[in-house]
Structure formats: C-alpha cells, structure tokens
Amino acid sequence: MSNLVKRTIFGALYAALILAALLLGCSSLYLAVFGVLVFLANWEFSNLVSTHRIYPLRRITDAVAAVYLFWTTQCIATEGLGATIYLLPYAAFLLYSLVRSLYSERELMPGDLAKVIFGQIYTGGFLSIAHLLHSSQMSSGYSLLFLAFIAIWVNDSGAYLAGSQLGRHKLFPSLSPNKSWEGFVGGFIASVLVSYFLMEGSLLGLVYGAVISVAATWGDLFESMLKRKAGVKDSGKVIPGHGGILDRIDSLLFVLPFLAFVEWIIYVYQHLHLS
Numbered sequence: 001m002s003n004l005v006k007r008t009i010f011g012a013l014y015a016a017l018i019l020a021a022l023l024l025g026c027s028s029l030y031l032a033v034f035g036v037l038v039f040l041a042n043w044e045f046s047n048l049v050s051t052h053r054i055y056p057l058r059r060i061t062d063a064v065a066a067v068y069l070f071w072t073t074q075c076i077a078t079e080g081l082g083a084t085i086y087l088l089p090y091a092a093f094l095l096y097s098l099v100r101s102l103y104s105e106r107e108l109m110p111g112d113l114a115k116v117i118f119g120q121i122y123t124g125g126f127l128s129i130a131h132l133l134h135s136s137q138m139s140s141g142y143s144l145l146f147l148a149f150i151a152i153w154v155n156d157s158g159a160y161l162a163g164s165q166l167g168r169h170k171l172f173p174s175l176s177p178n179k180s181w182e183g184f185v186g187g188f189i190a191s192v193l194v195s196y197f198l199m200e201g202s203l204l205g206l207v208y209g210a211v212i213s214v215a216a217t218w219g220d221l222f223e224s225m226l227k228r229k230a231g232v233k234d235s236g237k238v239i240p241g242h243g244g245i246l247d248r249i250d251s252l253l254f255v256l257p258f259l260a261f262v263e264w265i266i267y268v269y270q271h272l273h274l275s
Helices: 003-023 027-049 057-079 081-103 111-128 130-134 144-166 181-198 203-230 245-274
Strands: 170-172 176-180
Touching: 003 027, 003 144, 027 057, 027 111, 027 203, 027 245, 057 081, 057 111, 057 130, 081 111, 111 130, 111 245, 130 144, 130 245, 144 176, 144 181, 144 203, 144 245, 170 181, 176 181, 176 203, 181 203, 203 245
Parallel strands: none
Antiparallel strands: 170 176
C-alpha cells in the first residue's frame, strides 16, 4: 500500500471518528473519543520530553490522570461548580507526584515533575475547553467546536496548497523549514472564509477564522519545537501515514483556549453593554 493511499484511508477514518463524536449527539461517544485523544497525546508528549526514563509505567498513570482531568471538567461544565469536588482525586494525584519525587529519580527533579504537570495541562487541560465550545451553538446549529475542527483542517489545507505553489519566504525556519509566509496567508484566508460561511455571513465568523488560523499556526510551531528538541519527525505512529495523535491535534490544543478567550471577551462586552 502506497503512503498516499495509507494517508488517505487512515486520515478519512480519523476525520469520520471526530465528526461522529461531534455531530451524533452521543455524550458517551464524545467522552470516549476525546478521552482516548487525551491519553495518547499525553503519552506522546511524555515521550517527546523524556519524562520518567527509569519508570516508563508512570507515563501510564500520568496519561490516566490527564484523562481524569478532562472528564472531570465535563462534569463541572454540565453539573455546575458543585462538581468541582471531583477534582479532589486529581489534587491527590498531584500531591502523590510531589511526595514521590522525594524518594525516586531525585536527580531528574524538579524539571521532570514540571514536565509531567505541564503535559497534563497541555493535553487534558487545554482539550477540556472543548466542553465549553461543544455546548456553545452557532446560529447555523453547529457547535463552535465543530467550527474549530473544520477551520483548522481548511487552514492546514490552504497553507499546504499556497505554500507548495507560492512559498518563497520562510515563516519560522528554525522550527519548521517548510512553512512559508505565503502558506500562512493562504491558510489564513481559507480559515476566515470557511468560518464566515459556517456562521452564515456573521462578521464574528471573520474574527473566529482569524483567531483559529493564527492560534493553529502557533500550536503547530510549538509541537515542531518539541519534536526538533527530541530529534524526531513525528510524535508517534498511531495513525499510519500521519504520525501521532499529537501531530493531529497540536493546532487544536492552542485554538481551544484562544477561542474560549474570545468567547469570554464577547460575554463581558455583552454584559457590560446591557448593564
């Protein structure tokens, strides 16, 4: 099987699974799919930054903790602030990690512990923002999370097409030599247009599209930095022809908090304006 065919088949399967989780309205499927994404992304992050070199089994407990953080935020989003009590087991895990560092791998501390905690925030924490955007409906009936996925995919495609045909000026050669300013502009225009279309001509769609394009580029560059320091091309091999899960959601992990910040600004403006 050629690499192109392999990329097409497994890329389509990945896209179908994500769209099913977003559009079928089944919360169990949504939590299962995104929980797996968090687990694998955290595992790959640990590999990239070389955490727990002596005790690799701890990577599993760290990844499980990231999934628990993700699922707990779903409970808080649906049940209200009273559900914050579910964060206590996660706090207990953090305390366990701190105490554990006193007795093992002390030569790797505090850097290794910082990587563990950051990795859980980067994967489980950032991806948990998906709960808020998934429940936020646009006038077209789709969620903002759906818009984020579509705009990111279109942004990547537009950047690739424009960059491969017109790319002359390097965007960030020290991290990603193949990215160009021409590619960035192509992706930016594509993201803005598709967001404007999905939001049925609302000017807010232009804002969302612009934010998604810029944040997606930063997210991709951040993961490129991690891979360059680790000396690897891909974060993993979970998706044949595409690399790892982190390679697929690196842009999303940056887009989600930026979109949430835009939503917060809109919320504050509306309440101040109404008052």
